[in-house]
Amino acid sequence: MLLQFDFKSSVPLYMQLRNQIVNGIAAGELKFGEKLPSVRGLAEESGINAMTVSKAYQLLRQEGYIVTDRRRGAQVCWEKGATEAAEDTVQNLRLCISELRLSGMSREEVLKICSSLYEEGKA
Amino acid sequence: MLLQFDFKSSVPLYMQLRNQIVNGIAAGELKFGEKLPSVRGLAEESGINAMTVSKAYQLLRQEGYIVTDRRRGAQVCWEKGATEAAEDTVQNLRLCISELRLSGMSREEVLKICSSLYEEGKA
Amino acid sequence: MLLQFDFKSSVPLYMQLRNQIVNGIAAGELKFGEKLPSVRGLAEESGINAMTVSKAYQLLRQEGYIVTDRRRGAQVCWEKGATEAAEDTVQNLRLCISELRLSGMSREEVLKICSSLYEEGKA
Amino acid sequence: MLLQFDFKSSVPLYMQLRNQIVNGIAAGELKFGEKLPSVRGLAEESGINAMTVSKAYQLLRQEGYIVTDRRRGAQVCWEKGATEAAEDTVQNLRLCISELRLSGMSREEVLKICSSLYEEGKA
DNA sequence: GTGGTCTAGACCACC
């Protein structure tokens, strides 16, 4: 899985990392039980600070997307249906759809995009 | 249109205001050409600072959702199809859908939510 | 001479009016000695406030571009070489040229634009 | 690079700062990739408020003249040919040239000034 | 240490 960071973005680096991992899990690039890179390893190869990686991992653990074991490091382990944050997600989703709608997209176009995003990486 | 703010949220107040107005426009609560409250007026009734409101209005104007006429104040005036932000919006949408998928939702459930969000306030 | 106003602009209306008249004089659309519309007349046909027009005329008079006579109203009457503001103008010009340069224009392209702007309306 | 502010000018301080930086980049005093002073640092040494400096930086970033990297602060980074503003700039240029023309300058004199402004600091 | 955010209060330009 290829990680990319936009250092000019207003989105904090740790959040960019968290988002990429969540997307990676949803897309099937990161399988259940798969071992994630070590904090230091990921930090070095990405050119970001180890504290930043650690913060992202901590957040992912709190959200239930990964578990961390002292011996094995971090592993993908989301409990289906257990992740919350549903409220924030729906709020965020509402905003995205409002923006797309105001940019002139029809309901069908929006649903088509949503559908393709859901299917992304399924194969 | 009722405005609500979460002062404990990590989302800046000016962005919360901006988001509510964008949602309001998309939902049809704010009609094209409708006059928005004055900066000071909105600030007073919402209990937030005038500069914060001003910042939200500036952002909305820059994004093309409103215009400010020196004579009439701020008005809703999005040019359909003219607002950009498509790239960021899709990125954000991808993340929302990833999160919903990992929470256990099927493709149909996600599309149903998206559809209802699109239709919100249409009547 | 056709007057146009951008009510959404950050440039004040009185300054927009002043600028259009200065451009009009330079372009030869407004001849030396030509009578300008009355304050109230111009205000009515343009849809702006009479005070705003008055302010523009006052500024033009101060700058030496027009004279106002109680009986004849306002007349175009710049004294060649007498208008000052040269310092501000050059400062402003420097900024324009910096911006054009940074937008990728060559010296020749910039000079070509300047030349054509100078010649504008000469015929 | 020496910064100077006219506290009595009608041009806002943040715009004066923005203009000086644009001129500095065009004149080659600020090289591509060069690090700009921190918001607070510049504010202190210039005697203006940090928020005012911040506003100027935000504007410059939005216009594409600088980028702010969370790790390194603000850096000069205009993408040649990417900055827009062409429309406003030409409008402004037209006005400058009208004023110079009415002050009695010939086409050659105006072009000579424009040319020297373009070459400024080239060596 | 950096920039981003927010507040309270003030002044001014514009219309």
Next chain:
DNA sequence: GTGGTCTAGACCACG
């Protein structure tokens, strides 16, 4: 009365 600008001082998120 409107929005725009500026200040001083504070807190926080980020890296």
